[in-house]
Amino acid sequence: MRIEETEGRFGFHLTGGKGEPPAACANVQIFVMSSALSRAADLAISPHLRTAGEIDRFIDEAIASLQVIRMDAKNALSLAAAR
Numbered sequence: 001m002r003i004e005e006t007e008g009r010f011g012f013h014l015t016g017g018k019g020e021p022p023a024a025c026a027n028v029q030i031f032v033m034s035s036a037l038s039r040a041a042d043l044a045i046s047p048h049l050r051t052a053g054e055i056d057r058f059i060d061e062a063i064a065s066l067q068v069i070r071m072d073a074k075n076a077l078s079l080a081a082a083r
Contacts, residue, residue, distance in 0.1 A: 004040070004041075006031075006040045006041045009032055009033045009041065010030070010031070010032055010033075010041055011030075011031045011032075011040060011041030012028050012029065012030050012031060012041075013028065013029050013031060014026060014027075014028050015027055015028070015029065015048070025050055026050070027048035027049060027050045028048070028049045028050075028055065029044050029046055029047070029048055029049065030044070030045055030046035030049070030055075030058065030059075030062075031043055031044050031045065032045055045062075046058050
């Protein structure tokens with residue numbers, strides 16, 4: 001079984017290919033679109049996540065990292081505009 005869900009630029013894959021025996025434990029991997037031309041999320045950004053807690057930790061850390069990037073990008077834009 002392989003389930004792929006994409007929402008906007010993000011998605012996840014529940015692994016286990018068609019015709020493959022069931023995995024000993026299910027795991028999910030988080031994906032993003034690799035380019036503006038991608039039709040689906042196709043670039044893995046997480047390890048295999050096996051529990052709800054691992055998914056929460058990964059997403060919480062990603063959000064925190066994106067917030068830092070947001071602030072740094074805004075500051076760089078402000079500095080460039082002031083020149």
